[in-house]
Amino acid sequence: MMGIYSFALWSFLILVGTGMVSSQVFSPPVYSIDLETELRNWLFNTYEIKQRPEKLNRVRITLNLLSLNYLDIKEQALSISAYFSFEWTDSRLRWINNITYANIIFLFSDEKSVWKPPIIVENSVDDIDVISRPSVPMRINANGGINWLPAGIFTTSCESYVTFWPLDTQTCEIVLSSWSYTLTEIRLEFNLFKTKILTEFYQENGEWELINTGYKSLETVRESESFSRLVFSLTFRRRPMFHSLNTLFPVVLMAFLTVIIFKLNPESGERVGLALTILLAFAVYLGVISESIPQTSLSASLLSSYIACILFLQTLAVFLTVLYLDTYFNPDDKPVPKWLHVVNSSVLIKLACVDCSRKNKKVSPNPSDMNNDSGTVPQHQSGYSKSEKIVSIEDNEEDKNGVWEANESTPSDKEYSWKEIALLLDKVTMYIYLSLVTALTVVTACVMLVHYGLAY
The missing domain is CATH 2.70.170.10 (Neurotransmitter-gated ion-channel ligand-binding domain)
Incomplete structure (x- = not known):
């Protein structure tokens, strides 16, 4: 009997121990x-x-x-x-x-x-x-x-x-x-x-x-x-907003001011001063830009190259201004060399497009003075006879042909003064500078804008 009770007690203790272990497995301690x-x-x-x-x-x-x-x-x-x-x-x-x-x-x-x-x-x-x-x-x-x-x-x-x-x-x-x-x-x-x-x-x-x-x-x-x-x-x-307004826009405006130098009247006395002022402004801007970018030779700024080109053109403009002013104020009694006449007639006239707007017109009688059918002048408006009227019309035709031939004469026969030559040089140089500055500006702007747009 005692053996049976002992077996039951041990079984009970084993079951209790197993339950405690199971409770530990499925119920871990809460956080503390x-x-x-x-x-x-x-x-x-x-x-x-x-x-x-x-x-x-x-x-x-x-x-x-x-x-x-x-x-x-x-x-x-x-x-x-x-x-x-x-x-x-x-x-x-x-x-x-x-x-x-x-x-x-x-x-x-x-x-x-x-x-x-x-x-x-x-x-x-x-x-x-x-x-x-x-x-x-x-x-x-x-x-x-x-x-x-x-x-x-x-x-x-x-x-x-x-x-x-x-x-x-x-x-x-x-x-x-x-x-x-x-x-x-x-x-x-x-x-x-x-x-x-x-x-x-x-x-x-x-x-x-x-x-x-x-x-x-x-x-x-x-x-x-x-x-x-x-x-x-x-x-x-x-x-781009800040530098477009404070850097690019002023530089482009000053570049086109270079063209205006050759439009200014030589007798104003301000051409050399204007040319030197613009030259100084470009030099200052080039210095400011050089201080804003690294001092390296591995790559050059496109804007700096643009300003350097304009600076070269501006320096050349100062030299040409002095040369043209000297030509303009030459005394009238000093003869113009023949080669200068030839250059002026064959090159400068064409480049300046002096004759582009000139139209040659023939001299013709007033239509109201002629009969629409017979081509004669009405009798009530003239005291001439019929034969005299025909002779008058023929003379008119001869005069008309003479005027046409005079208008068809080339400018090479004309003698030009120093002032006319200087003004033609100014006009031709202004066209050349306008073309160069515009081309440089457009090419530089296009390259920079294309790169900016393709940055993505």
């Missing part, structure tokens, strides 16, 4: 501060911060762009406000298989307690140092995944492309590289499940417009070792 403290002690008791988690650690990176602080093409520097998203896995900080801590989904720690990959901004202009933000917490998930979001102002070098300044487009790069750990120890990768460059919170800049983003993965060799690199590229296009 003490439970998290216990988990931290369990995780970090033997944790070594200087030891990397795996033989090869894959770090997934995303750039979150917040704003463009400035893009200085003269200093060739880019400054942005942004934060990076670094994600990697540390199997030593995994508790997902421990049912006791099933109600703790994540923990927070910092870089002082958790290993993090040493990463630098390779093209930084402030300092080249490992990205470190002790105040930014790391989010540790139950499966050992770690997410770190270091934010800051990052200033990097940006090679400027000034050919189409001020309607230019600049592409700048932010280069991340692993430090100390080689390619076989740390590999930087893009997050396949997220956008590589996030611009959802980007604030538009008043001078530059963000038009494109790009990314690529590279490898670099330092001291015979290969290191992993990620390159984020940002393409900005300058907004």
